[in-house]
Amino acid sequence: MDKKEQWADDILHSLEGAKRAIPKNDLFDEILAKIPEKKENKIIPLVHLTWIAAAAVAIIVVNVYALQLQNTTIKNVTESSDKEVSLLSNYVF
Amino acid sequence: MTIETQLLKKVAQGNRKAFRQLYLLYKDKVYNTAIGYLQNIEEAEEITQDVFLTIYEKAETFRAKSKVSTWIYRITVNKALNLLQKRKRQLFSRTEIQEFHSIDFNHPGILLENQEKATLLFSVINKLPDNQKTAFILSYVEGLPRQEVAAIMQTTLKSVESLLQRSKKTLKKKLISMYPEGKLKK
Incomplete structure (x- = not known):
């Protein structure tokens, strides 16, 4: 091995025994300062979820009730119109 | 977990x-x-x-x-x-x-007696192609095992070894071309 190669090999091995470079102490605070606050609200609290579920149940109950009410009304109207027809057809005294 | x-x-x-x-x-x-x-x-x-x-x-x-x-x-x-x-x-x-x-860049973790040589080494690492540079830095600057380097680079162990061989060859060639003959003769 000639001088040049030996010299190049020495340089290639110059990283041996090196320690890791360490960042400055306040770097984490700088990172925190850049974090948007939004993420904190990404998880919906359980109380909010309970309220949402209760509201959904209430909407469903009201809708079912309204549907039943509508069905009953239609039934009554049909029945009454049937009676009217029979009354009209029975016009001979 | x-x-x-x-x-x-x-x-x-x-x-x-x-x-x-x-x-x-x-x-x-x-x-x-x-x-x-x-x-x-x-x-x-x-x-x-x-x-x-x-x-x-x-x-x-x-x-x-x-x-x-x-x-x-x-x-x-x-x-x-x-x-x-x-x-x-x-x-x-x-x-x-x-x-x-x-x-000139002085890596803060390098031993004092190696600073000058490491500065020279970093200057030639800069000139490597990206994949050779990554394999070299992760293996020799960061000191990671070859298997982890392969996982990071999403390649095979064999490929990492080949990249390292090529990078060392390239670095050596570049370093030899920078050999300071004049200075050493003094």
Whole structure:
């Protein structure tokens, strides 16, 4: 091995025994300062979820009730119109 | 589930305490890797900040298909390479690029007696192609096992070994061409 190669090999091995470079102490605070606050609200609290579920149940109950009410009304109207027809057809005294 | 995976899950929920713990575990690894690529303290700090912000924002996308360390190293490598590309685009002329690379960089972790040699080595590492540079930095600057380097680079162990061989060959060739004959003869 000639001088040049030996010299190049020495340089290639110059990283041996090196320690890791360490960042400055306040770097984490700088990172925190850049974090948007939004993420904190990404998880919906359980109380909010309970309220949402209760509201959904209430909407469903009201809708079912309204549907039943509508069905009953239609039934009554049909029945009454049937009676009217029979009354009209029975016009001979 | 590893401690890191648990921490990352908590980070995904916005837990800043877990984020701090993860930072303490990885800050030196991220910073040292970044410094290997950029050879500039300010830019390495910028990359470290950027990497941890990405970890915080993307924690919920981590699917545990790889180790947390592999994922974090991959983010670091990508960000460092992107910044190098950006730097290249900003330095228009070849002379400007050469001038930038000729600025002496002293790695803070290198033994005092090796500082001068390491400065020279870093100046030639800069000239390697990206994949050779990554294999060399992760293996020799960061000191990672070849298997982990392969996982980070999403390649095979054989490929990493070949990249390392080629990078050492290229570096040696470049160093020999820089041999300071005049100085040594004195």
